Amino acid sequence: MASKQVDLDGFRRLQLPSETQIISAWKTRADAPLVSVICITxxxxxYIEDALRGFLIQVTDFPFEIIVHDDASNDRTAEIVKRYQSLYPHIIKPIFQTVNQYSTSPGIPISRCLEAAAGEYIALCEGDDFWIHPLKLKKQIDALSDSRHQSELCFHSAIRIDATNENRKIIGRYAQRSSLVSAECIIKHTHGQIPTASLVLTRAAARRYYEFLRDNPGLPVGDIYLQAIAAARDGALFIAETMSVYRIFAEGSWSARTRNSSVKIAHALKRFEATFVLDRLTNGRFHSAFMAALSDQSCDIVVHKSYDRRLKTDFLRETASYYTACQKLIFYLVCYMPRPLLRVIRVYRTFKRGR
Known part of the structure; x- marks a missing residue:
């Protein structure tokens, strides 16, 4: 298989290697994976077939396993996973739930996968996203195993596709060249969203994330927690290549579920709660970055075009203890601005972020 960048349109035309071909390239035993790929679906x-194909095109000289957690899907998702498992029984290791676990606690699916993972590194990709570069895993593992730094997290840019209209945009481009990104930049999301399907982290960082979920049940599972925990030691490594696809508004996705304004506001309140927990967990080392992130999140909500004033003021009231008197005044004034002025602020914030 060619090792060059695979373009999105040619991705589905790639011929998958057999399990024997994949394993024959590994230098160590297949039952001792270096990387555990976690896919929650x-x-x-x-979409799941794209995700599975993206894993199976990976060209590596180290063993990897694919842990797929199907959370009691009521469509053909489990059937498709089982078909691929029958073809790759030593690589694909599914977990099939009979009762939806996410509805009980959002942290259960990822926790179950982390408990099952045997790899020294954890790679993430949800079932509606997929990888498009056959050397993605190798590049990221090579970067993380470089002895010149102690970083425990690696990511890259991605193509964001709107599942409703196929519009495309590059996201997560934190630099023009591969480089080390500070924990403060990760916490504040200085260059926007970091794609889930781009994340690879060490087992030690994954363990800390697992313990955070265990000790803080009921919090919404967001990559912001994982990223902050994994980047706290020595920042994160950014690879300046676009190697995955992130779908928004796909059926069953978080973005589709949170289109409801009330749900999204409730999620934002949980993020506030989790941010203070993370601040304590990191002994206040990144306090200013966390506070800046919360301020930025609040500003996003008060200028958001789809939230009515009641939702906005309810959110500000719930989070009032966090704001200074000056911030409270500014946020409430912005809430009651005429729509044209709010539009100007939104355009300015978009330009400032470079998104």
Whole structure:
């Protein structure tokens, strides 16, 4: 298989290697994986095959396993996973739930996968996203195993596709060249969203994330927690290549579920709670970065075009203890600005972020 960048349109035309071909390239035993690929899926019948193919095109000289957690899908997702498992029984290791676990606690699916993972590194990709570069894993593992730094997290840019209209945009481009990104930049999301399917982290960082979920049940599972925990030691390594696809508004996705304004506001309140927990967990080392992130999140909400004033003021009231008197005044004034002025602020914030 060619090792060059695979373009998105040619991705599905790639011929998958057999399990024997994949394993024959590994220098160590297949039952001792270096990397555990974790894929959480629910009702992703239309997308899961892309995710599985993206894992199986990976060209590595080290063993990897693919842990797929199907959260009691009521479509053909589990059937598709089982078909691929029958072809790759030593690589694909599914977990099939009979009762949806996410509805009980959002942290259960990822926790179950982390408990099952045997690898020294953890790679993430949800069932509606996929990888498009056959050397993605190798590049990231090579970067993380470089002895010149102590970083425990590696990521890259991705193509964001709107599942409703196929519009495309590059996200997560934190630099023009591969470089080390500070923990403060990760916490503040200085260059926007970091794609989930781009994340690879060490087992030690994954363990700390697992313990955070265990000790803080009921919090929404967001990559912001994982990224902050994994980047706290020595920042994160950014690879300046676009190697995955992130779908928004796909069926069964978080972005589709949170289109409801009330749900999204409730999620934002949980993020506030988790941010203070993370601040304590890191002994206040990144306090200013966490506070800046919360301020930025609050500003996003008060200028958001789809939230009505009642939702905005309810959110500000719930989080009032965090704001200074000056911030409270500014946020409430912004809430009641005429729509044209709010539009100007939104355009300015978008330009400032370079998104």
């Amino acid at each position: 629910y009702n992703h019948e239309r």
